[in-house]
Amino acid sequence: MPEASSPRAGRYVVFFLVAFLLLVADQLTKFWIRENLAVGQSLWSWGIFKIARVPPNTGGSFGIFPEHTLALVIVSVVGIAFIISYAFIIYRRYPFLDSWLSRVALGLILGGTIGNLIERVLYLLGRLGGVTDFIHIGWWPPFNLADSAVVVGVILFIYTLFPLAQKRDQSAW
Secondary structure, three states, rough: OOOOOOOOHHHHHHHHHHHHHHHHHHHHHHHHHHOOOOOOOEEEEEEEEEEOOOOOOOHHHHOOOOOHHHHHHHHHHHHHHHHHHHHHHHHHHHHHHHOOOHHHHHHHHHHHHHHHHHHHHHHHHOOOEEEOOOEEEEEEEEEEOHHHHHHHHHHHHHHHHHHHHHHHHHOOO
């Protein structure tokens, strides 16, 4: 009988804990913004950084693909299925891809994807106007915690691949 402290259990704990905590933080911040700020109202501003509610986003992260919500829902579901498949199956075939940092990265991507998926599905059901964005930095399009978690998670995951590329280059000599 495997113990709860086994490496396999630890892998899942880190992965799902990061995803869960990110999802909760994302949903709570979006809910708070929707309940306390009118569209166009700002909570505070400091230099180029501002927290303000903008019209709901019916597209993808950072406003790309507006009005393509159904396509984004499908892509999100496929992405979630792939990430969960990776967590339970693929890493076994490619153990060199498994690290603490890659688990955190994939947890961020999973939590962020689910966070925005929830609001997209609610939009399709007519319960929300779209995804709630509220973080503004300079000229960059408004975004939310889920968007930033996906971007940071992708960057971290790519970073975990660098040692593999270096090993491959060295073995070519």
